Amino acid sequence: MSSTGPPVLPISTVQSTESQPPISVSAFRAFLSRLNDSFRNGISQRRPWPELTDSSAFSKPESFSEATLRIRKNYSYFRVNYLMVIGFTLAFSLLSHPFSLLLLLGLLFSWVFMYLFRPADQPLVIFGRTFSDRETLGILIILSVFVIFLTSVGSLLISAIMVGFGLVCAHGAFRAPEDLFLDEQEPANTGFLSFLGGAASNAAAAAVPAVSATRI
Numbered sequence: 001m002s003s004t005g006p007p008v009l010p011i012s013t014v015q016s017t018e019s020q021p022p023i024s025v026s027a028f029r030a031f032l033s034r035l036n037d038s039f040r041n042g043i044s045q046r047r048p049w050p051e052l053t054d055s056s057a058f059s060k061p062e063s064f065s066e067a068t069l070r071i072r073k074n075y076s077y078f079r080v081n082y083l084m085v086i087g088f089t090l091a092f093s094l095l096s097h098p099f100s101l102l103l104l105l106g107l108l109f110s111w112v113f114m115y116l117f118r119p120a121d122q123p124l125v126i127f128g129r130t131f132s133d134r135e136t137l138g139i140l141i142i143l144s145v146f147v148i149f150l151t152s153v154g155s156l157l158i159s160a161i162m163v164g165f166g167l168v169c170a171h172g173a174f175r176a177p178e179d180l181f182l183d184e185q186e187p188a189n190t191g192f193l194s195f196l197g198g199a200a201s202n203a204a205a206a207a208v209p210a211v212s213a214t215r216i
Helices: 025-043 064-095 098-116 133-149 152-174 192-215
Strands: 124-126 129-131
Touching: 064 098, 064 152, 098 133, 098 152, 129 133, 133 152
Parallel strands: none
Antiparallel strands: 124 129
């Protein structure tokens, strides 16, 4: 009588997706590293703050055209400092309104965890329903419009930016730029919007490689 061996249990090689992190950690770290490098590079180009606040250099402009010329020259020299002033104004405004700050942070984390750094092999599942990338993007866009335009967040951001912009213009108009010397590589005719566009381009350049890695 032939003896039969013990039954062989089937072994599945499929790995459980529950143990995988909710975001692509390597891509997120690469993004933070590039963003940190861009931030440090920008901060290193700021001018000394005592030079910005030198009381002996302030005088009333004789005309509107002179005030405009001063703003353009001071912007070309203090552009990093000016952007930091607007950033400080925006940060102070958000910290003084915790509810708006929480809404904005929640929106930011939603983009990070639900779309930007979510691994491509892990679809978004909410209440048992699976959402495609296009549906997820549409939900986040609608959520962003609601948070920014239908709550106090949008008005708070706009008012803080306008206050910071007003401070920058007031300083640029009353600060005499005769003692400022620009490097030859620095154009004196660049506008404020072009500087913001350059900053946005640097941020986008830091984000694209990391986001693309999660979609491959």
